[in-house]
Amino acid sequence: MLELPAGKLDKGETLENCAIRELEEEIGYRANKLTFLTNIHPAIGFANENMWLYLAEDLEKTEPILDNDEFIELIPKKLEDAIDMVWSGEITDVKTIIGLLWAERLLKKNR
């Protein structure tokens, strides 16, 4: 399953700190700029899950620190290629689809 870096809030942690921490743990880059994209509800039929999506920019290389139960293969992509993978149906994870489309829209606007 192809998905954007993501994870659960630690107790008392802010949304921004969680996003920065999970990104660094999973891909080994620290984000110096974080932009809120949107809030989504992935599973309204059977769960109260709430997700907040951020665009991470100005990345600085550190080291990934995976949890013992995480097995991740990093597949870096240009945004435009990732967007193609959304529309081709190759990416089916909802937070990844929405995060990529939202980031594309925001970056186009700001250009």
Next chain:
Amino acid sequence: MLELPAGKLDKGETLENCAIRELEEEIGYRANKLTFLTNIHPAIGFANENMWLYLAEDLEKTEPILDNDEFIELIPKKLEDAIDMVWSGEITDVKTIIGLLWAERLLKKNR
């Protein structure tokens, strides 16, 4: 929560029949044209849920037949207005966000 019509597959039911049945039960219109949009995974962190999204067109008025446990208020929208509600963050349900963006893209292409 604002969401597109949706529901669970009955045993042995095809995806298309389920889409047509749920649409009719929930909004009281029978779709004479159904176009597959995409397949999504809403909750990969904790569930195997799989969803298939369709665009329903050529609608014919019948009657909504709600399950006893369904309380639905219909809020008909023009597609362009619904898309605005996606980008404004008013619609947060993932199947609804993705279904609307996909339908918009498909209809633009076919224009």
